[in-house]
Amino acid sequence: MTDAGLSPQTAVPGAGASHASALLDALFAEAPVGLGFWDRELRYRRVNAELATMNGLPVEAHIGRRPSEILPELGPRLEATFRRVLDEGAPLHDVDIVGETPAAPGVVRHWRASYFPVRDDAGEIVGITGLRIEVTGERRESRRADEALRRSAFVDAELRALYSALPVGVAFLSPELRYQRVNETLARMNGKPIAEHVGATLEEVVGEPAAMLTDALERVMETREALEFEISVPLADDPAAARAFEATYFPVVDDGGRLLGVGGVVRDVTERHVLEAQQSRLLREALTARAQAEAARVRADDAREEAQRAHAAAQKAHERARLLARAGRELASSMDYEATLRTVARSAVPAFADWASVTVVERTGDLRVLAVAHDDPELERLAWELVERYPQRRDAPAGAARVIRSGEPEIVCDLSPEAVDAAASDAEHLRLLANLDVRHYASVPLVAPQEILGAVTFVRSDPERCFSAEDVQFMNSLASRAALHIHNARLYTERSHIAVTLQESLLPRGLPVIAGAEVGASFRAAGDQNIVGGDFYDVFASGDGVWTAIVGDVAGKGAEAAAVTSLARHTLRTASLLQDDPAENLALLNRVLRTESPTLNFCTVMYARICADDADEGLDLRFSNGGHPSPLLVRADGSVETVDSGRGPLVGAIGDVEFSVGTLRLRPGELLLMYTDGVTEVRASDASLGERELRRTLAAQAGASAAEVAGAVERRAVELQDGSPRDDIAIVAIKATGERSTAR
Amino acid sequence: MSLDWRAARVAKNEAQFRDINEELEDGLRHVRHAPPLQQFICECGSRSCEQLVSLTFEEFEAVRRDSRRFAVVPGHVLPDTERVVETNDRYEVVEKTGESVKVTDASDSRSPGEGGRRSADPTP
Numbered sequence A: 001m002t003d004a005g006l007s008p009q010t011a012v013p014g015a016g017a018s019h020a021s022a023l024l025d026a027l028f029a030e031a032p033v034g035l036g037f038w039d040r041e042l043r044y045r046r047v048n049a050e051l052a053t054m055n056g057l058p059v060e061a062h063i064g065r066r067p068s069e070i071l072p073e074l075g076p077r078l079e080a081t082f083r084r085v086l087d088e089g090a091p092l093h094d095v096d097i098v099g100e101t102p103a104a105p106g107v108v109r110h111w112r113a114s115y116f117p118v119r120d121d122a123g124e125i126v127g128i129t130g131l132r133i134e135v136t137g138e139r140r141e142s143r144r145a146d147e148a149l150r151r152s153a154f155v156d157a158e159l160r161a162l163y164s165a166l167p168v169g170v171a172f173l174s175p176e177l178r179y180q181r182v183n184e185t186l187a188r189m190n191g192k193p194i195a196e197h198v199g200a201t202l203e204e205v206v207g208e209p210a211a212m213l214t215d216a217l218e219r220v221m222e223t224r225e226a227l228e229f230e231i232s233v234p235l236a237d238d239p240a241a242a243r244a245f246e247a248t249y250f251p252v253v254d255d256g257g258r259l260l261g262v263g264g265v266v267r268d269v270t271e272r273h274v275l276e277a278q279q280s281r282l283l284r285e286a287l288t289a290r291a292q293a294e295a296a297r298v299r300a301d302d303a304r305e306e307a308q309r310a311h312a313a314a315q316k317a318h319e320r321a322r323l324l325a326r327a328g329r330e331l332a333s334s335m336d337y338e339a340t341l342r343t344v345a346r347s348a349v350p351a352f353a354d355w356a357s358v359t360v361v362e363r364t365g366d367l368r369v370l371a372v373a374h375d376d377p378e379l380e381r382l383a384w385e386l387v388e389r390y391p392q393r394r395d396a397p398a399g400a401a402r403v404i405r406s407g408e409p410e411i412v413c414d415l416s417p418e419a420v421d422a423a424a425s426d427a428e429h430l431r432l433l434a435n436l437d438v439r440h441y442a443s444v445p446l447v448a449p450q451e452i453l454g455a456v457t458f459v460r461s462d463p464e465r466c467f468s469a470e471d472v473q474f475m476n477s478l479a480s481r482a483a484l485h486i487h488n489a490r491l492y493t494e495r496s497h498i499a500v501t502l503q504e505s506l507l508p509r510g511l512p513v514i515a516g517a518e519v520g521a522s523f524r525a526a527g528d529q530n531i532v533g534g535d536f537y538d539v540f541a542s543g544d545g546v547w548t549a550i551v552g553d554v555a556g557k558g559a560e561a562a563a564v565t566s567l568a569r570h571t572l573r574t575a576s577l578l579q580d581d582p583a584e585n586l587a588l589l590n591r592v593l594r595t596e597s598p599t600l601n602f603c604t605v606m607y608a609r610i611c612a613d614d615a616d617e618g619l620d621l622r623f624s625n626g627g628h629p630s631p632l633l634v635r636a637d638g639s640v641e642t643v644d645s646g647r648g649p650l651v652g653a654i655g656d657v658e659f660s661v662g663t664l665r666l667r668p669g670e671l672l673l674m675y676t677d678g679v680t681e682v683r684a685s686d687a688s689l690g691e692r693e694l695r696r697t698l699a700a701q702a703g704a705s706a707a708e709v710a711g712a713v714e715r716r717a718v719e720l721q722d723g724s725p726r727d728d729i730a731i732v733a734i735k736a737t738g739e740r741s742t743a744r
Numbered sequence B: 001m002s003l004d005w006r007a008a009r010v011a012k013n014e015a016q017f018r019d020i021n022e023e024l025e026d027g028l029r030h031v032r033h034a035p036p037l038q039q040f041i042c043e044c045g046s047r048s049c050e051q052l053v054s055l056t057f058e059e060f061e062a063v064r065r066d067s068r069r070f071a072v073v074p075g076h077v078l079p080d081t082e083r084v085v086e087t088n089d090r091y092e093v094v095e096k097t098g099e100s101v102k103v104t105d106a107s108d109s110r111s112p113g114e115g116g117r118r119s120a121d122p123t124p
Helices: A017-030 A049-055 A075-088 A136-165 A184-190 A202-206 A210-223 A270-332 A337-347 A377-389 A400-406 A417-423 A427-436 A469-505 A558-578 A582-596 A689-700 A706-720 B003-029 B057-064 B100-106
Strands: A034-039 A044-047 A092-099 A109-119 A125-134 A169-173 A179-182 A227-234 A242-253 A259-268 A355-361 A367-374 A410-412 A440-447 A452-460 A517-524 A535-543 A546-554 A603-611 A619-626 A632-634 A640-642 A662-666 A671-675 A729-736 B038-041 B052-055 B069-072 B082-087 B092-096
Touching (some): A049 A125, A075 A092, A169 A184, A179 A184, A184 A259, A202 A210, A270 A337, A337 A355, A337 A367, A355 A400, A377 A427, A400 A440, A400 A452, A440 A469, A452 A469, A535 A558, A546 A558, A603 A671, A640 A689, A662 A671, A671 A706, A689 A706, A706 A729, B003 B057, B003 B069, B003 B100, B052 B057
Antiparallel strands (some): A109 A125, A169 A179, A355 A367, A355 A452, A410 A440, A619 A662, A632 A640, A632 A671, A671 A729, B038 B052
16 A cells, blocks of 8 residues: 555644554555545545555556546546535545446446545644445345335236236136135136135135146146136026136246246136027028028929929920821821821831831731831932842841731840841841941831731931830830721722722723714712712613613612612613613612612612614603703703603602603704712702803813713812712713714 | 939939038038037938938948938838938938949049948948
8 A cells, every 4th residue: 555645644643643554554455445535636645456446547546636537427526525525524424426437437336435524633624535335236236126126016016907907717826726816807707705715725616616627727737738628617596507617727837947826817708608609500500501402402403304304205205196196197198008008107207216117917928018218318218228138037036027926016226236247148238237327226016906917117326316115105106006007008908999899890891882872971989989889870782773871879878889779770771671661660670679678779860761763863862760860951052951851759769659751852963961969969058059060061061072071070070079079970971963873 | 204213313312412411511510519419411312301310420420431321311211222221210321222322322422433432331
């Protein structure tokens, strides 16, 4: 320790100064505090090492300098303190000094100092001495402690505020699971005041759920991990009802990791649960409703598809019914056998099949295709070529032959190319089959009451159009109708042949040549050709130069009328040879008819006996009219007169009748027309039209030959009935030519 | 209208109801607070049926393990094309038979391309 420039004596004058100086030196040297001495000019006179260290300067750097000269920050404040001591002459204790020194620039340090005035013997203040202790560490600890205290108080207040303000229940339980702290919310949840919680066990507070809670909290303490769960607690006043809580429990540990207890946050989620349950129920209902809607859509699709199928089936059925109806009409339109077969084949093409054929059993038992129809004429030609070049044997194992033998339909779908190959008898056969593209075929029998007439075969080429059960039903229906019509047509054709033959037998094979006369005749049967008509005519020789012409109309039609016609014609032919009186001959016929059948057989007859002896002057006619339309006389000038003489009753209607005789000279150029009522009864709405037209026609035919007149009269009568006369027409025209002929 | 078409259409409807129910199940499984019994569409082939059947998820899945099986309201059975293989007071399980299985096997979305699945106790 040195005291540069200031001796202790100067500092501490008086007796025992050396001792005091030694003591002072020792104090300055050993004291663990900073010591210093300043003169009245505030210059350092003495400092110890401790103080020098505090200031961060060597002792020597202090001596003779003021604090402000060596301690830029602290110096002014120290000097102010020193002046105060000098001024007041009193010590200052526990002065806090805070600031930086060169010992630790930038570091704020704390010291506690005391300063004393140093007086000389005269009591005059000669300087200041002081000691300074560094308290930086203590101050920091003190401040930290203060802060910790403040923080603790704040945290506690904050916690209290938080506890009371939180809308959720909060609790802290000790490791023994006793409540340490709860907030008002949790107290309300538990139905007990806060005071009853503190120190209480779980069971004492929550009752029955305590066991589950204890398990959960012990797990939290054991795992040191938070646990979140929901718990439903029955209400004390309504055990059926329950409140739902959502709880989170977590371990509470101190900084050292020591478990202090378990904290918990509990929320009453009963309302949320109720809402969630409602939402869940609504959501489930919505999901179910959507599923039901989708299921309804499936059912609606099903119904729609079935309706569409039903509609399509109905349309198909309607189309088939239409086809059948059309086929029926077409079949009914003709009674011609082969035309009927063609109609059958044609009726199914192309609506039902691409092509169709009809195979019939001939009287020999052989099979013959009589009708083929294809929508494509060229393919129809190929089909014809196929059936004609490769006819089916009656014992063929498949196809129409088998169907005809068995009487059962044969349906073959998806005929493979291999099967077609196998069915072909040679390359040409295969070519025809390939060109006709036979993919599916169906053959159904034509079943008549007593026999199988044949088979109808339908062929389709579209791979997607195999024959269905409905198709088979249609084919059977068509075949049934067709078989009936074919059967009828066959019968009709046979009967027509018989009728035509019979009708021809009832008419003269030819007209005789009469000297001085022309004879013309015309006959047309009305209606179906297989019904023998009741009208007849005949012109024949009845002796030398004598001829008989008759025109008659037997009541009724058919076989009975034909028999009467034949009887009347042959009776009059015979009678005319035996007797020349027309009235007698009609009377004879009357008796014959009455004898045969007294009630049903009667007829009208115009009987004329023609004598051509003086043919150059005309023809002499004697005639008798048995209820027949009066003949017309056509004069050479075209005038027409009715010949009413010789009229008598119907022949065969009543017994014992007499007929009268009329006479007429037919002069050259004049013509007598004998006819049946089929000529004049042409229109029901105008009874006289036929007769007026007849007269007009005859007048127009003046000068024409007898044959021309007969033809013209028939044509006009047919025209007036639109081509289909309702009754038979029989006409005989006799014209006097005035020419003598050698022919007799 | 052929019976074959009707039978195939019934099988197709039932398969579609199965698909609808599987989607419904998926949705129901995502709903909180699920009750034990869930409501499913009756998978019967009757076009007029709009009823629901109650099954647990486990029961529903047990039916689904077989492509040919369907859960229906008791009595909603079409004997021509299916037979009952399980019954209780809430539902019956029917198993498709005959040609219909082609439809139900091929349309099972849980076994795409596998031609259907059979349960561990298929009816022979």
